[in-house]
Amino acid sequence: MKTIENILAEASGLAWGMPLLILLMGGGLFLMLYCRFAPFRHLGHSIEILSGKYHDPTAPGQISPFQAMAGALASTIGMGNISGVAVGIAMGGPGVLFWMWVSALVGMATKFFTCTLSVMYRGRNERGEVEGGPMYMVTEGLGQKWKPLSILFAAAGLIGTLPLFQSNQLTQIVRDVILRPSGMVGEDAFVANLIMGLGLALPVAVIMFGGLKRIAKVATKLVPLMVVLYTGSVLYIIFSNIGEVPHMFAMIFEDAFSGNAVLGGAVMQIIILGARRASFSNEAGIGTAAMMHGESQTNEPVREGLVAMLEPFIDTIVVCTMTGLAILITGVWQSGDTNGVSMTAAAFGEAMPAVGKYLLVLCVFIFAFTSLFSYCYYGSKCFTYLFGFKYSRVYDYFYISTVVIGAVITLTAIINLIDTAFALMAVPTMACALLLSPKVMAAARDYFGRMKAVNSKQ
Template structure:
């Protein structure tokens, strides 16, 4: 396992190199300029679309704008916001958060383009149902000669959609917060039992299909965001004198990299910090990766730009809002400097410091809700990829692979699972961003048509 862990870690470091950084961030910045900062100019209109003001039951698609966003958010608002931020802070210090913000701001533009395209170029699966996602955008928008790129995305998506990181961190939270403090011995067997329980919960929901997934997610996501928000506000109130200092430090440390402990990149620690922030930001909000377009591509709408506008709210909610709350909770309590913990355990220490006795248990409720809702959405992404590769009649086989991987996530190390998903996300970003950049001019025409009709 140590040998496999090293191979996966080395590959993750290799694939997350300068070319991918240029493709994700450079490409996203190009789209932001190309659209003349549209995500920020039309944010109020996007909120009205999300509220259902323009919903039409006769439009093509399976789910509403709101359900599409919550299905996408139930995968992005999850352990990336709790454990992913903790990993970023423990390695990069306060400055890592600034580069996660940069990733999110640029990611809003990327999400707008990728999800607009997912409606513009919806394709049909093997039984004639309308589907969306990068693989269909490539086939319908670029043509059948580009099919190898669509296949490449779908194969990588089968791995990227596995729930191993979320399960791994939920297991770690249960161990550190519930079992160990109460004298229960943590072992392979106890981890296996946790995995089996999660298998039973997940199988009940995901075998019900997208309708059950979207309805479950739309109920869970708003509630878990509110609960988590209240808990972090309590922490920030307890440590209110520290908040201004750390907000300022997020900016200053972003360029000095004084607290960075990771590997250098492009010759220096600042480069390493920037890469860390972008990598963790991409893991958190998935902008440019290609998962969200699969959920948004199923929305009931005949106006592609509407879905793009709804989708662009995702990185703002996910990274700028929720990740910042997590980062502040970890920073103001001081646990990032006094604890050797990493991942979700570091966040748990922060909650325990600020809200003794109850804090860590309330966090565990949030973590369980975040993780389990993420399990529902990722299974949908994987079955979409399997359907594209092997036909709709074979997509259900992915659910069995998916369910089995829950056991893997529950019984392996944090680093191995994090590097595995990081690697898959990096590979998925290549076809997603290439197709988006090529088809971007088509989105500009769609913007002009939409403005003429509605704005």
């Protein structure tokens, strides 16, 4: 296992080098400037779209724009917000948060372009059904000669959307907060992890076999609940220590450019860590959300891009920041614990001794489940693109088995594996967004021109 961990660490380090950083953050900045800060200028209109004001149930697609956003947020507002932030701070210090913010702001433009393209260049699967996502964006938008990029995305997507991280962190917090304090498990918890993994796999299978509409229906109900429950708990921690907040922000900004918290003071290392954790959290530029938004019922691609661009803001600027502040305020980030969910649990326990850890267990349970639902949909789309529907059940059983595997292997191996897969997914997604960006801008000018004409008549 140690050898495998070393190989995965090497692969992750190679994948997340300077070229990918330039592609994700540099490409996102280019798109932000190219669209003249459209994500910020049209926030009001995007909220109107999300409210259902422009929803057309007769349009092609399987789910409403709100359901598409809820499904996408079910994977983005998940364990990356609870554990991913903690892992980033543990490895790189408070400054990681600043570079997560930067990644999220440029990621708003990235999602506007990629999710607009996911509707603009929808394809059809072997059943003749309308499908969206980077694999179709590439072939429909750039042509069949670019198909190797589609295959790369789908192959990497099979790995990147596995439920290993969610399963691992859920079993970790149940073990640390409930089982160990009660004396039910000792240091060797392999059997307990295995049993929990099997128990988690069963409900995932029930929801998963229900298809996209059941996934979207469950996500639509659970996402608002998990956001209210988690944000309410974290806000309590922050406001209970409100006097420390200015100092925490000052520390974040100082460390972002000094690298004091990182061994050797490598600022570039902090930037890369911030980009990696932001990508894992909000998935801007990775392409997973484009698969969900590509199924939205709409004839207006730009509208879907406007809805999708809200996700990095909600996920990283709001939710990740609150988690980071709770971890920094309570001081648990200096404990030396690099297990993300354990660190966040310690912060909750420090601030709310009686109920904090148990509240987090409930939050993690909901977050992990919603992520698992969305990820199984993403992975099945990648699988059927590569191998067709004939063997789709093979993937379903494989996915469910990895819920169990994730419960018993190490967090380090999981993070490096998923980071590597996400890096490979980002290459075709960002290449497509940059090459087809003039098409998006032409559609945006047409759309906003029509909206202006309609509003002037009212």
